[in-house]
Amino acid sequence: MTANREAPPPGGRRSTVRSLARLWPYARPVRGTLLVAALCAVLASCFGLVTPLALKWIVDGPVADRDPPGVWLGGLVVALLGVAEAGLAGARRILVAGPLAGVEARMRSAFYHRLQRLPVSFHDRWPSGQLLSRATTDLMLVRIFLSFPLTFLLANGVTILVGFAVLLLQKWTLGLVLLAPVVPLIVLCSLFEERYSRAARTSQDRVGDLTTIAEESVLGIRVIKGFGRHRAQESAFARQSALLRESELRKASLLGRLWGLVTALPELAIGAALVLGVVQVADGDLTAGTLVAFLSTALALRWPVESIGFLLAICNDAAAATDRFFEVMDAPQAPPDAAPEAGPAAGRTGSATVRDRGLRLAGVEFRYPDAPAAAPPVLRGVDLHIRPGETMALVGTTGSGKTTLTALIPRLHDATAGRITLDGREITALPRARLRELVSVAFEEPTLFSASAGENVLMGAAGAGEAELRRALAVAQAGFVHALPDGHRTQVGELGLSLSGGQRQRLALARAVVGSPRYLILDDPLSALDVHTEALVESALREVLATTTALVVAHRPSTVLLADRVALLSGGRIAAVGTHHELLRGNREYASLMSGPEHRP
Incomplete structure (x- = not known):
């Protein structure tokens, strides 16, 4: 290229x-x-x-x-x-x-x-x-x-x-x-x-x-x-x-x-x-x-x-x-940040109505900037509400736009239409630094840097220390770090390639949770783990999810079961929302996704 x-x-x-x-x-x-x-x-x-x-x-x-x-x-x-x-x-x-x-x-x-x-x-x-x-x-x-x-x-x-x-x-x-x-x-x-x-x-x-x-x-x-x-x-x-x-x-x-x-x-x-x-x-x-x-x-x-x-x-x-x-x-920058609020009320969300609290997407549409003019948007008219403290699983076929949707919330991309709000406030009205303090992300393909294992995890929260690091490693079942030659101070090499795929994914998950974020976005964070480790991580992760508002991209029933409700993304829209069992009984597409060979335990 x-x-x-x-x-x-x-x-x-x-x-x-x-x-x-x-x-x-x-x-x-x-x-x-x-x-x-x-x-x-x-x-x-x-x-x-x-x-x-x-x-x-x-x-x-x-x-x-x-x-x-x-x-x-x-x-x-x-x-x-x-x-x-x-x-x-x-x-x-x-x-x-x-x-x-x-x-x-x-x-x-x-x-x-x-x-x-x-x-x-x-x-x-x-x-x-x-x-x-x-x-x-x-x-x-x-x-x-x-x-x-x-x-x-x-x-x-x-x-x-x-x-x-x-x-x-x-x-x-x-x-x-x-x-x-x-x-x-x-x-x-x-x-x-x-x-x-x-x-x-x-x-x-x-x-x-x-x-x-x-x-x-x-x-x-x-x-x-x-x-x-x-x-x-x-x-x-x-x-x-x-x-x-x-x-x-x-x-x-x-x-x-x-x-x-x-x-x-x-x-x-x-x-x-x-x-x-x-x-x-x-x-x-x-x-x-x-x-x-x-x-x-x-x-x-x-x-x-x-x-x-x-x-x-x-x-x-x-x-x-x-x-x-x-x-x-000279390349066009992302739209400028909103001006930071002044005064003691800055950053508070108490004025939001009960209906607005949590994470809400209303009429969200997204088209990639270099997409052909005749191509349909990747996302169109997405409406979704995740209540405070709720965990929502997002499922859909490969290429349905799940990862794209999760990238809109921390503004890695900006929606081309519609509104995304956190506790009633549009994310475009928040300075990006503040938005990314509130929203933490773990990507499906984990990226590590040429630094120590601990430094890679602590990138997820400014000011976090040893106690937060140990807690995050425990949640992600990343105890292998303590067995490395220099513990969490061990250099993991470029892109972390000295570690296995599952180890890199667990460090990325630890990085996402180390700062106890208010909103957590997880893009299939357990795909590289074996069944035994996955069960341990899910058990520890439930405690974190109980104290945050989370959107979890899921491909397996075991991950879906972490969620309170499930949203099915199909054709660029949210086709159905409900509990796992409700959708299994009432939605053929969802039942087909969950019963495919790749989803069977």
Whole structure:
């Protein structure tokens, strides 16, 4: 899977300058440092241009007059100019290193902050490798641009202008010879910028695709080995790697051709100026010192001119990286939180009527943002009321929308129509932080992080301590944690893959109950457990469910029996609500679901 490729802006191709200008808010705090660094680079270049003038003085003065002390003095001046140039270049590097590393770190933090606040639908569409490459490789390219090309585009531009002014003042006819390649170079750079920009974007997108394959292969290594698919994965990786190699060679080819022409044209001009200058010296129209100074100045301008292609390449790489960065930063966020209530009444629900208390869904509809326009909603007109302290089981066929419905309550997705209320208050009127304090969720596919077992559980409640941790582990029958090498401080590894599926599921259940939430959403939390462990967990879970309002997605009669009532989800609607025994007697679809082979004890 590859990331969505963004189309060029309407009305023309992407502007490199406009893309890079978007970095200004991040670079503004270090603008003083960047200005001083640029000044150091300009001064270093100017010292380099003074050196030819010193050589002219040496040749036309002490050398022509056969004055050894004057030659030594001239040599000392040239050496001091070289030391000053080197010192300023070193100072520039030292000045920008720390501040620009800070800019990169702030951009990466802003990127991560944004990812955490983008809706789940965004993460459903974007491959993780594309996001990872934007947070690492792309931001490194941005830092390189700010530390090198941004400074040297200014310094080299000033150097070229001052250098050609010096050349024209020394001998304008020779200066015009050196100016001859300017127009062809401008045309070449314009053509190069357009082509290289496209190649840079393609290459960076392919880095993201390659990162995705590598990440999926590492996380799915058990599946790959289990099915003997390592050769197929290697082939997929090799194909994507070949595409990346192709785009990198395309960039190298473009840069090589431009650099060759940018180098050759000025060299030809210097050669022509040399021949013309020698003729003028022979005719007595030009002093030898002036010719030496002229040629030394021309040679000093070689690097500023020849670096144009290299600097343009880095600028285009950085512009493509900036575009990719802002594709994520510009992605629409979830609707903003409601303003938090003030005063002692904040968070209280005593004003809700008896009818409104508990969890209520009224006319709820949901359609995925990227679903075809003609496709029916996943959920339509869902009406459901779970009374305070009640446990409701939600059952339905595979694909009926049970998991989608549970995701609407903590606002992992927002309903496209209808209302969801907690004790009479719409969840959209609650700040998300407050909502997710009230509602705790355990997903069918448990996700653990590269942390200790205890830290994974305590993520479910801010401020919970050792006592809450032990209670939650006991409810989830996760006593195996105490037998781990370092107890609950044992690191469980990436995604918790060092544990079995049942162990991961029990830790996820412990995480859901550790904070004694007011509302509990359990999405088939016992599917990976054996019958004996399931019975133990259900027995302990009954005590928790007695003190909370819960919605439990269930596929097995044993889980359904935890509930006070059962809701049947069918065709995107709640088709029936009642006790387990009532629905068994009065609803054929429910009876069929509960009597299927997969539900028999």
